[in-house]
Amino acid sequence: MKLILHIGTPKTASTLLQNSLEANPDWLAQHGAAYGRACSPYPNHLTLCFAVSPEISGLALSLGIDSEAAKIELRRQISAEIAAHLAELPAQVDRYILSSENLTGNLFDAEGIARLRDMLAPLFDEIEIVVYVRRQDDAILSMYAEHMRQGFSNAPFDAFVDQCCGAGSPVLYLYYRRELLKWIEVWGRGALTVRLFEGPALTGGDILSDFLSVALGRSDLDLSNFVRSNVDNRARSAPVLETLRRLQPAIPFLAQGRPNELRARLTPYVYELPTEPRPVMARDQARAIMHHFRIANGWLHETFFPDLPAPLFPERPDRPERGNLGVLSDDDYAEIVSRLLLQALR
Numbered sequence: 550m551k552l553i554l555h556i557g558t559p560k561t562a563s564t565l566l567q568n569s570l571e572a573n574p575d576w577l578a579q580h581g582a583a584y585g586r587a588c589s590p591y592p593n594h595l596t597l598c599f600a601v602s603p604e605i606s607g608l609a610l611s612l613g614i615d616s617e618a619a620k621i622e623l624r625r626q627i628s629a630e631i632a633a634h635l636a637e638l639p640a641q642v643d644r645y646i647l648s649s650e651n652l653t654g655n656l657f658d659a660e661g662i663a664r665l666r667d668m669l670a671p672l673f674d675e676i677e678i679v680v681y682v683r684r685q686d687d688a689i690l691s692m693y694a695e696h697m698r699q700g701f702s703n704a705p706f707d708a709f710v711d712q713c714c715g716a717g718s719p720v721l722y723l724y725y726r727r728e729l730l731k732w733i734e735v736w737g738r739g740a741l742t743v744r745l746f747e748g749p750a751l752t753g754g755d756i757l758s759d760f761l762s763v764a765l766g767r768s769d770l771d772l773s774n775f776v777r778s779n780v781d782n783r784a785r786s787a788p789v790l791e792t793l794r795r796l797q798p799a800i801p802f803l804a805q806g807r808p809n810e811l812r813a814r815l816t817p818y819v820y821e822l823p824t825e826p827r828p829v830m831a832r833d834q835a836r837a838i839m840h841h842f843r844i845a846n847g848w849l850h851e852t853f854f855p856d857l858p859a860p861l862f863p864e865r866p867d868r869p870e871r872g873n874l875g876v877l878s879d880d881d882y883a884e885i886v887s888r889l890l891l892q893a894l895r
Contacts, residue, residue, distance in 0.1 A: 550635060550645055552673040553582075553764040556732075557650030558722045560691035560782075561681040561746040562756040567592035567648050568778035569757055576775050580765055582644040586634045588626045598651035600624045601664035606655055611808040624668050631672055645673065646764055653680065653722040662735045678736060679763055681756075682849060683746040684862035685723045685842045686835040689713050690828060692720055693874075694784030698819055700812045703797035706874040710834065714841045726848040743853040745861075785819065787828040791877040792885040793819065818892040822885060832868035839864070 557563055570577065570584040571592040577583055587594040590612070599609040600623040609615070614623060635645065647669075656662060669676065683691075693709050696702045696719075704712065713720045722728045732741060742763055744750070751759040752768055757777060762768045784790070800812045839846075839862060850861040 550643060550673050551675040551677065552669060553644055553646045553677050553679060554652075554669070555646065555648035555679045555760065555764075556652035557654055558681060558683065558688070558728075559650040559654040559720075560688050560695070561650070561683050563593065563648065563650040564780060564782045565778055566756055566760055567594075568780040569776070570646060570648065572776050572778055577646075578639060578642055580767075580770070581641050582646060582765060583634070583638050583642050585645050585647040586630050587647060588623065588630050592648075593651070594647050594649040595651045596623060596627060597647065597649050597665060598654075598656050598661075600627055601661045601668065602656050603658065603661055604655070607803050607808055608651075608655075624664075628668060628672065631669075635672065644764060653728060657721060659731045659734050662731055666735055676736070676740060677742055678732060678740050679742045679744065679760065680729070680732075681744045681746040682725055684839070685720075685846075686830065686838040686865075688723055689720060689838060690830055691784060694790055694828060695782065697790045697793040697797070698782075698785060699816070700793070700797050700800055700802040700809070703794050703801075705794070706830070706872075707834075710838060714838065723842065724845045725842075726845045729849075729852075743849075745854070783824055784828060786823045786825050787873040788826075788877050788881040789819075789822045789885055790828055791875055792882055795877075795882070796886070815889070815893060818889055821892060822888065826873060828874055829869060829872050830874060831872040832870055834872065835865065835868050 555563075555566070574584065585594065587596050589596045595608065596612070596614075599606070599612065599614045600620050602609075602620075605615060605620075614620060631645075638645075652665070656665070666676075689710060690706075692713075693706055696704075696709070702709065712718060713723070718724075729741065729743070744759060744763065746756070748754050752762045753759065753772075757775070758770070758772060761770055761772070761775075785793070800809065800815060802809055802812055804811070843860075846861050850857065850859060854861060
C-alpha cells in the first residue's frame with residue numbers, strides 16, 4: 550500500500566481538498582484510493598501533528614492532548630485505526646491518503662517529523678509526501694484573515710506583516726528552504742513532490758484536479774462524478790476582518806490558557822459574514838514581502854522548479870497603490886457587529 554501524505558502548506562485550499570476527499574469515498578475506491586482515518590473529528594487529520602509535535606498548541610488542548618503521555622497514546626490509537634481501516638479496504642485500493650496542513654503549519658522541527666515517519670512507515674510499503682507552496686504575499690494576507698476569524702490576534706495588518714517577516718514568525722512554513730530541508734533530512738529528497746499553488750501551474754487549473762492527478766498518478770481523470778465540497782476557508786471581507794480585529798480583545802481564541810468557549814460559539818456565525826469587498830494589500834507592501842523571501846524562493850526555484858523562468862513568483866501587476874485593510878466606516882462596523890449579535894442570539 551502506498552501512502553500519499555499531503556502536508557499543506559496552510560492557506561493552499563487544504564480545507565476544500567480535505568472535505569472533498571472525505572465526501573467521495575466511492576469515487577476514490579473506484580480509482581484505487583481511500584481517504585484515511587487518523588482519530589480526527591475533522592476531515593483534516595490534524596491529530597497527526599498533535600501526536601508527534603514537541604509543542605502542545607491551543608488546538609491540541611481543545612482535543613484533550615495536554616501531555617506527553619497523551620501524545621504517546623494518540624500515536625498508538627492512530628496507528629491502530631489506520632491498520633484497521635487498511636484491513637477493511639477492497640482489493641483494488643492500493644493508495645491511502647492522509648492530509649493535514651498542520652504538518653507544515655505547526656510541526657517545527659525534524660524531531661517531530663521523524664516521529665511521524667516512525668509512526669507511519671511500518672504501515673505502508675511506500676510514502677510520497679505532497680506539498681503545495683504559495684507566493685508569500687498572498688499567503689500572509691490569507692493567514693491574517695485566518696487569525697482574525699479565529700481570534701488569534703488583534704494586530705493591525707502592517708504589524709502582522711512585520712511579525713511574519715521577523716523573529717518568532719507565525720508563518721515559518723513560508724521560509725520554504727528552511728521548511729522543506731527538514732522534510733528532506735528525514736524522508737529524503739525523492740519522497741517529496743512539490744507543487745505550485747498557482748492557477749496556471751495546477752493540472753486543470755484547479756487544486757482538486759491537480760492533487761488527484763498527483764495522488765492517483767493520472768492526468769486523464771474524469772471528475773464529472775466527483776462532488777466538490779462547498780466547505781472552505783474563504784477569507785471574509787476587508788471590513789469584516791477589521792471588525793473582528795477590534796473585537797478580538799473581548800473574545801480571544803484562548804481564555805485563561807484554554808480554548809475560549811464563547812469564541813467557539815461565535816465562530817460558525819463569523820463564517821456567515823460577507824466576503825466582499827475582498828481584502829487587498831498595497832503594491833509596495835507586496836513587493837517588500839516578496840523581497841524578504843527572495844532567498845528562500847531562489848532555493849525553491851533551483852531545487853524543485855529549475856525549468857521555470859525566474860523569478861518563481863513574479864510581481865503581480867494587479868496590485869493597487871493602496872490597500873483596503875484596516876479601513877472601516879462606523880456604519881460598516883455597526884452593521885457587522887449587529888449581524889453577529891443577532892445571529893448569536895437567535
